[in-house]
Amino acid sequence: MRIIMIALCPCVLFLVMLTSCSRYIDKVNRGAETGVRNGFFIFYPDSNMLIYTSSVGLSRDTEKMSPEHFKVMLPKGIKYYEITNSTDFSVYYDGRQAIWIRIDFDKNLRRDTIYNPTQRELDSLLESRPIVQKSKYDITAKAFSVKRKSVLVKKDGAIILLYNIKPNKYGQFYKSVNSFSFIK
Template structure:
């Protein structure tokens, strides 16, 4: 009796450990998951996130038109957060994060560029420029910079994309996918 109870307890512990360790993007074929006005397309080898909204924001009497976009992301997504129409965070294993900030005030397109930021620029962006969720475990502001990992800013028009604490072994995959970011429609 005690032995079977021990096995039962071990079974439940294993079930809990496995269920807490799952990715949210598992798919054998294309799977579309709606999230408010956005959606994810989960594929066996990648994910595509589409933000498409027609909600016009206002600042005093000025109208601010949203910017719709799509971005390809690697598999292994653990958690994501969407904050309004400007901040999008995608969390992966080992505290790797893709963070997208859309500047809704930019009227003209900036030149596309990619570069490794200085420590000061990175800290300033993470601490003061972006809004994050209240998700305590995965808040990017609470994740320390890992100097053995890659940090990269990719700027595409009004979008600033941060690759944060990316494992060097997966960096090229993250970079290639996210660098395909594009604004869609008007």
């Protein structure tokens, strides 16, 4: 937190301005044990939950589909998020860290698996991501770091990418996304 003081003339006037060096969208007062609902999110003092439910139908050519409903715990410290076409969910954190969830409507994913993707696979996956608007949090603008962890988690009909996660935060991020489940 920065404190700025300005002194003027002989008569001393102090102007105190408090600004936050970084703002989080998931800030919650400690007393909010039941959580604070904001759209698809519930923000708790120690964690966040994304519960995606939508009744808006989707179409692909002439095929009509219903969006998949799911829930997942997410770490605190969310800076920005995007939800695109009921299929792509991006959540951005400090230090170029991101979680990206893609829902596979074709249900091509049958086995649950976790692995470290190759650089080529990461690039291909990131290029396939729909971009609604350019922002400073765009996952494709984040430089890949070999000192960080990037892991693909495939669960039922979802691909979850933990991207550029700091080693000391990896356990927390992995535990959170491992809670992913579809809501029937």
